[in-house]
Amino acid sequence: MQTFKNFDLLPSLQATLHEKEFVTPTEIQSRAVPLLLEGRTIVAVAETGSGKTLAYALPILHQLKSLENEGKAVSTEASPRAVVVVPTRELGEQVSKVFKPFTHTTRLRVRALLGGTTFEVARRSVKGSFEVLVATPGRLVKLLDMGLLSLGDVRVLVFDEADQMLDKGFLPDAKKIVGACPAKRQLALFSATVSPSVEKLMKELFSGATVIRSEGSHRVVSGLKTKHETVFDGKRFPLLEQILDVPVQGGTIIFTNTRAQCDKLAGELEKAGKACVVYRGEMDKVERRRNLKAFREGKIDLLISTDLASRGLDVDHVGRVINYHLPQQMENYLHRVGRTARAGREGVVINFVTERDEEFVAKLGTVDAAPKGEKAGKSSGEAWPEAPNFKKIPKIIAAGGPIAPLKIMLQKRAR
Numbered sequence: 001m002q003t004f005k006n007f008d009l010l011p012s013l014q015a016t017l018h019e020k021e022f023v024t025p026t027e028i029q030s031r032a033v034p035l036l037l038e039g040r041t042i043v044a045v046a047e048t049g050s051g052k053t054l055a056y057a058l059p060i061l062h063q064l065k066s067l068e069n070e071g072k073a074v075s076t077e078a079s080p081r082a083v084v085v086v087p088t089r090e091l092g093e094q095v096s097k098v099f100k101p102f103t104h105t106t107r108l109r110v111r112a113l114l115g116g117t118t119f120e121v122a123r124r125s126v127k128g129s130f131e132v133l134v135a136t137p138g139r140l141v142k143l144l145d146m147g148l149l150s151l152g153d154v155r156v157l158v159f160d161e162a163d164q165m166l167d168k169g170f171l172p173d174a175k176k177i178v179g180a181c182p183a184k185r186q187l188a189l190f191s192a193t194v195s196p197s198v199e200k201l202m203k204e205l206f207s208g209a210t211v212i213r214s215e216g217s218h219r220v221v222s223g224l225k226t227k228h229e230t231v232f233d234g235k236r237f238p239l240l241e242q243i244l245d246v247p248v249q250g251g252t253i254i255f256t257n258t259r260a261q262c263d264k265l266a267g268e269l270e271k272a273g274k275a276c277v278v279y280r281g282e283m284d285k286v287e288r289r290r291n292l293k294a295f296r297e298g299k300i301d302l303l304i305s306t307d308l309a310s311r312g313l314d315v316d317h318v319g320r321v322i323n324y325h326l327p328q329q330m331e332n333y334l335h336r337v338g339r340t341a342r343a344g345r346e347g348v349v350i351n352f353v354t355e356r357d358e359e360f361v362a363k364l365g366t367v368d369a370a371p372k373g374e375k376a377g378k379s380s381g382e383a384w385p386e387a388p389n390f391k392k393i394p395k396i397i398a399a400g401g402p403i404a405p406l407k408i409m410l411q412k413r414a415r
Helices: 011-019 027-037 052-069 089-106 119-125 137-145 162-167 171-179 196-205 237-244 259-271 285-296 330-337 355-368 390-399 407-414
Strands: 042-045 082-085 110-113 132-135 156-160 186-191 210-213 224-230 251-255 277-279 302-305 318-323 347-353
Touching (some): 011 052, 027 186, 052 082, 119 137, 132 137, 156 162, 162 171, 237 347, 285 302
Parallel strands (some): 082 132, 251 302, 251 318, 277 302, 318 347
16 A cells, blocks of 8 residues: 655655654545656646645645755745646635645745735735745736746646636636746646646647546546435425435535525525525625635534535535536536545535436436446435436336436426
8 A cells, every 4th residue: 555655755744744644645646746756747637625735735845845955945036936826716725725734844935826815915925035836827927917926937837726717718827827937847737627628728738748537537526425306396495404404424515506596595594594604706705714714613514605615625524515506517516526525535415406407417427437347336316327318218217227316307207
């Protein structure tokens, strides 16, 4: 069995790993860390909750501390040697927290340049000398354009959660950021999914990169039990009340598709006497962070959110995810369900399914299915052997073959 001790990391990093009781690396860590330590450019595709951040943080810290040990410490102001680009402020804060314990033993400095702050705060974030910068693309490009930041000494550039950034038209910014770095620099891209936009970025900026795909990529994480609940006549809330009466170990995140749906549901829950907090866009930043803090600390067990909470949110105790409204894109579904069953833990996902969702649920069979040689987990949301043809529903039922958890609704439509 491989352990972190097998990695050729500096003693200061090994000491922190030992202190934090990090013993066995995850699959993506086992595969990515050695390649990054060799200086390779990589593209890593792994499911949410697989430990991607530590997979690049350790090689970055090892490389930069090694330079310092050789007498090549950073001396230029506002000129980091490693940059991690993240799509959201929330993910940036999570990434910074992963780096933080290792800075105590290495004495390396990590700065955050994130959206949602004033320009003065952003300017102060890059003042002085430091080694690692965690940044959102908009702020990073703005300070580059203003000449307040230099990437001329960057040795490692990481794009984390690249699929989400590219959904927001990130490619031009990505090219500008890469162009501001030296020609000889190491690149790494981490993503939970590979959308067409990610493939385009890989072709344009990561040609020749070593591609790593974890066994769990394009599938929901292991340890996850999925259940589909059929919703008739739009009556979601009574069903939700019944589900919430069943306790789970940890908190519950309920996903909606719009801010209006989010607020409406939160209001209904409060009227029903169920304490909850909201986490969505277009909220006061202080209120949003306060709500997340209450949920993370276990003071509130229900978090109602849009897809804002589906990426980059690392909350250890999420035991259940409820898709009150299913998303339209598979990538968003994977990110949502990745909020639970993290780091080897178990979790439950409950999908509210209407007739409009039939096609989407059919596709889940190809996502949930285990690789060849493995057995799909038994649950009420067991993976379909193949995506069904809804036009052949009567034949499927007559044959007695496997039909997904929508069996009742499918029979109703077939009559």
